[in-house]
Amino acid sequence: MPLAPTGELVTRAAETRSAVAAFNVITLEHIEAVIAGAESAGAPVVLQVSENAVKFRYGRLLPLARAAVAAAEESAVPVALHLDHVQSDDLLRQASAAGFSSVMYDAARLPYADNLAATRAAADWAHAQGLWIEAELGQVGGKDGQRPLDAHAPGARTDPHQARDFVARTGTDALAVAVGSTHAMTTRSASLDHGLLKRLSAALDVPLVLHGSSGVPDDGLVAAVGGGIAKVNVGTALNVAMTGAIREFLAAHPEAVDSRKYLSVGREAMAHEVARLIRVLSRTPD
Numbered sequence: 001m002p003l004a005p006t007g008e009l010v011t012r013a014a015e016t017r018s019a020v021a022a023f024n025v026i027t028l029e030h031i032e033a034v035i036a037g038a039e040s041a042g043a044p045v046v047l048q049v050s051e052n053a054v055k056f057r058y059g060r061l062l063p064l065a066r067a068a069v070a071a072a073e074e075s076a077v078p079v080a081l082h083l084d085h086v087q088s089d090d091l092l093r094q095a096s097a098a099g100f101s102s103v104m105y106d107a108a109r110l111p112y113a114d115n116l117a118a119t120r121a122a123a124d125w126a127h128a129q130g131l132w133i134e135a136e137l138g139q140v141g142g143k144d145g146q147r148p149l150d151a152h153a154p155g156a157r158t159d160p161h162q163a164r165d166f167v168a169r170t171g172t173d174a175l176a177v178a179v180g181s182t183h184a185m186t187t188r189s190a191s192l193d194h195g196l197l198k199r200l201s202a203a204l205d206v207p208l209v210l211h212g213s214s215g216v217p218d219d220g221l222v223a224a225v226g227g228g229i230a231k232v233n234v235g236t237a238l239n240v241a242m243t244g245a246i247r248e249f250l251a252a253h254p255e256a257v258d259s260r261k262y263l264s265v266g267r268e269a270m271a272h273e274v275a276r277l278i279r280v281l282s283r284t285p286d
Helices: 006-015 028-041 051-056 062-073 112-128 160-170 194-203 218-226 236-252 259-281
Strands: 020-024 045-050 079-086 102-105 132-137 174-177 208-210 229-234
Touching: 006 020, 006 045, 006 079, 006 132, 006 229, 020 028, 020 079, 020 259, 028 045, 028 062, 028 236, 028 259, 045 051, 045 062, 051 079, 062 079, 102 112, 112 132, 112 160, 132 160, 160 174, 160 194, 174 229, 194 208, 194 218, 218 229, 218 259, 229 236, 229 259, 236 259
Parallel strands: 020 045, 020 229, 045 079, 079 102, 102 132, 132 174, 174 208, 208 229
Antiparallel strands: none
């Protein structure tokens, strides 16, 4: 089926107090696994390509983007394509022509006034191209090149009053909020501030996004969706599943050299985790 617009999937989720899962992809195997997992769960999904993934692919956006578009068009469930954690204005301006319906513009590392100005300019450009845009306020942390971050340190979390001002003045369509999660966690030990999330949800009229979701336990994810999160970003959990499965296969088959043998095992493990997480997000909070 044709690509689904990210904005429509996330807006619908926000209106029904549910969440759409968004998975970061690096290889074709990631793309295929995410779609297979979403088909197994019978749910729409967002494929995300981050700026770091583009750097890994020799700085070229189109090869992975075109693979994602082609795979999405063969999918039995709605699939959207999102450009994630964009800091480069040059990369931002490649989004529309590459098939993306949405971008996450990341200026959260900057002081508030600079974040606001840069995001406003990015949102103006994105909207002129028909793109839905997500921004970030607060410090989720954990991305490559960022200083170590205590997600519970003073000033790290998103302030509701500042968030309301930020959304009004930038025109962003969704906001990634810092409520206790951190990117790139390989253990599921993040403790979310659900009280803050409730205040953010009450203060804002745009969908809220949770980054660093790989480090959040299942019950924390369920509570986050119940508290107003409409888009849940997952990346590291797929890499943990893929790498673990490949390590186990190669340990059992040290003679293996055909990459299809171990990549298929890694792809299957990722697809299983995608389906599992989507089903977790559909649970009703206790």
